Amino acid sequence: MFTTVQARFLCRKCLRQTTGRRVQLISTVPFRKHLKDEAKQRRINNGKAKPKVPTARGSANENWELTVGIEVHAQLNTTHKLFSEAATSFNDPPNSHVALVDAAFPGAQPIFQKETLIPALRAAIALGCNVHRKSEFDRKHYFYWDQPAGYQITQYYHPLAKDGFITLYDYDGIAPEDGKEVRVGIKQIQMEQDTAKTLHQLPSTHLLDFNRVSHPLIEIITLPQIHHPATAAACVRKIQAILNAVDAAVLGMELGGLRADVNVSVRHRNQPEGQGVGAEYSGVKGLGQRTEIKNLSSFKAVEDAIKAERNRQIDVLEAGGIIEGETRGWNLGSTGTRKLRGKEGEVDYRYMPDPDLGPVIVGKDLVDYIRRSLPPLPDDHFKVLTSSDRHYNLAPKDAKTLINLDDGDRVEYYKNVTDEVRKGLLNYRDGSRSYAESDEAVVKAGKMTGNWVLHELGGLLATSGTPWEENPVGESALASILTFLSLKKITGTTAKTLLSLKFDDPRPIPQIIAEDDLTLRPMSEEELRGLANEVMRGNERMVKAVKEKGEVGKVGWFVGQMVRRGVEGRVEAREAERVVREMLGVGDVGDRK
Structure with missing residues (x-):
């Protein structure tokens, strides 16, 4: 028997059934x-x-x-x-x-x-x-x-x-x-x-x-x-x-x-x-x-x-x-x-x-109202995200990916996190230390956030099978992690650990860092060189491959070993790479090939 059933309002972003449950497609x-x-x-x-x-045979493209x-x-x-x-x-x-x-x-x-x-x-x-x-x-x-x-x-x-x-x-x-x-x-x-x-x-x-x-x-x-x-x-x-x-x-x-x-x-x-x-x-x-x-x-x-x-x-x-x-x-x-x-x-x-249906009359006032109230279109988002005049400055590929994900929800999340990270850096005061718009950490906040939203957070969501609308990492939580990372209060490894913890841990990020003793305690130059020497002594063939054959890509392996062997929260990957490159004679961090 055919029946007509009244439905609750259908929200595009959460796709709920008339019972209010999530649609299982x-x-x-x-x-x-x-x-x-x-x-x-x-x-x-x-x-x-x-x-x-198959591609077209003959001279199709020409003729x-x-x-x-x-x-x-x-x-x-x-x-x-x-x-x-x-x-x-x-x-x-x-x-x-x-x-x-x-x-x-x-x-x-x-x-x-x-x-x-x-x-x-x-x-x-x-x-x-x-x-x-x-x-x-x-x-x-x-x-x-x-x-x-x-x-x-x-x-x-x-x-x-x-x-x-x-x-x-x-x-x-x-x-x-x-x-x-x-x-x-x-x-x-x-x-x-x-x-x-x-x-x-x-x-x-x-x-x-x-x-x-x-x-x-x-x-x-x-x-x-x-x-x-x-x-x-x-x-x-x-x-x-x-x-x-x-x-x-x-x-x-x-x-x-x-x-x-x-x-x-x-x-x-x-x-x-x-x-x-x-x-x-x-x-x-x-x-x-x-x-x-x-x-x-x-x-x-x-x-x-x-x-x-x-x-x-x-x-x-x-x-x-x-x-x-x-x-x-x-x-x-x-x-x-x-x-x-x-x-x-x-x-x-x-x-x-159709004889059963009359004409549809649309007033100019309705058209004008809808035109004024339209949200930004994908091209508008793209221009904002990639423009060098704005503080996001994403690569075109990353901007396009963000725009196309999750019906636009992820790009809004990204913008809010980036804005909060920049605000946290610009408002930071520690003695004489402060940040300006031109400082590297502030300039790169947009690109760094894009990488974390797309890859680090995106990877965890994919691995756990968690849909974006159930993302447990709020904007403020990710912004707090990235602000601490930009301020060099934590290492990149620690930041990834914190991100993973937020899937189950309700504590605020500063509380987790304090209670779990995750604050960065940088190693001295002498300690870094000692740790690098320890790694190189056990891998002489790889040392020769870098020095004699120019296999510079193996530098990253040495850095990874130093991070693994070091005490949690003490080895900064960038500093470790600098020391490894100096000891192997392959230039500084800015000379990656």
């Missing part, structure tokens, strides 16, 4: 594990593993031009469905949140839920689109078991927004051939309802979960202005980051909340403009016949599917064949796309205005 774990295992295997093979998707347009379908962050008060559901029992209209019950009428409009507007504005004052819903007719009404309610003739754009930069992972940046136009953004979820049971049983029916979606349609597979994947990744930043989307690609279709065509660079059946698409002329690859569920799948389809089309054309307009599929790990069906056209879908 069990079904997604194998897929994510597959990707991790795949990456691990590539590392084991030192990048020499045979690629699953053929690839063109890609993307359609991104993203689930909106809303409590209710698009046309009923049934709750949006992610991990609840199948068919537990189904209204009569979701099941196409005779006589049931769709009622547009106005709150679903807000995240859609945030997305449209963030993507630079012009929001239409009036938009309308249409019926897109097709018959499939996941669409009980025989049509999908979408926007075709009068969409929510049009004429936007997204700018992709080299740090977004675009193809090197695209240079520093490339701009991709967005044709339109339309609201539409999702379909039912099909659960396959071998050999031939298909179960339908109607919880997903009428979940609010936006479809973001780009212009066919992408010419490299890596840039297409970067475009989808950037769209997801923007939707997360403005709280428009609930889940990303890795958790099934965002899917992409790609339209792929190739044309010979000598082909006259306008030649061919598919010579015009979205107002862009001179294209080859396009095919559509449906339901790509990862960034890697986007890139690999485009490569495979590009190669297939080039092979067909070079053999004298023609490209059929059709819909094709792609499976993770495949070496080629497969035909699903002939390509439907506008006539096949029999688009018609």
Whole structure:
């Protein structure tokens, strides 16, 4: 029996069920594990593993031009469905949140839920689109078991927004051939309802979960202005980051909340403009016949599917064949796309205005308010984190990683920790000792904090299986550890010990340092040299390797041995390295090679 269940407000960041419990996304774990295992295997093979998707044969890069347009379908962050008060559901029992209209019950009428409009507007504005004052819903007719009404309610003739754009930069992972940046136009953004979820049971049983029916979606349609597979994947990744930043989307690609279709065509660079059946698409002329690859569920799948389809089309054309307009599929790990069906056209879908739904009218005051209240976008964060004029000054790679992690939560954590460390240093007074903005410890606070948030803390969380939202190390705790480290009150080894202790120890950091006697008591020059001599006497071969063969990388091994053999809290790694380098005659710490 179908019922409608009221839900509590769904928070994107904690993803709670209607009961308030954390969602256990069990079904997604194998897929994510597959990707991790795949990456691990590539590392084991030192990048020499045979690629699953072959590169295009012949002189494709010189003689053929690839063109890609993307359609991104993203689930909106809303409590209710698009046309009923049934709750949006992610991990609840199948068919537990189904209204009569979701099941196409005779006589049931769709009622547009106005709150679903807000995240859609945030997305449209963030993507630079012009929001239409009036938009309308249409019926897109097709018959499939996941669409009980025989049509999908979408926007075709009068969409929510049009004429936007997204700018992709080299740090977004675009193809090197695209240079520093490339701009991709967005044709339109339309609201539409999702379909039912099909659960396959071998050999031939298909179960339908109607919880997903009428979940609010936006479809973001780009212009066919992408010419490299890596840039297409970067475009989808950037769209997801923007939707997360403005709280428009609930889940990303890795958790099934965002899917992409790609339209792929190739044309010979000598082909006259306008030649061919598919010579015009979205107002862009001179294209080859396009095919559509449906339901790509990862960034890697986007890139690999485009490569495979590009190669297939080039092979067909070079053999004298023609490209059929059709819909094709792609499976993770495949070496080629497969035909699903002939390509439907506008006539096949029999688009018609939905007679049960009135127009959606959006006031200028609402659009202006949402535009003013939008949070910073990923590019805004990137500029702040990498600018030499600001005190973060992170490397582009680290900044991008922080921005993409944990729906933006980790970058906020990083900023707050860095600010607190800098404040602690600038306010420090110990006799005549004080710090200014230009002092090395203050200048490097941002980079040091980035390393600890990404690697030290990130590594402990990964090892323990602790999700970011359950991070036991508060901002003040990590800031206190890094302040003591910058002031040389503790060693780096001690700092790592403190970080690990905070997973279980509720005591404040200063109390742990005092009670566990972890304060740094620096070794004298004589003590350091004596400890270095002790290590070197037992490892004469390595000493010769450094002195005679120039294997300077082994210096770090000597330093590690000194730290291990020394009393906890007494050996500073930097000082130990200085002494080792002097004794081995390989220059000072600043001469690392």
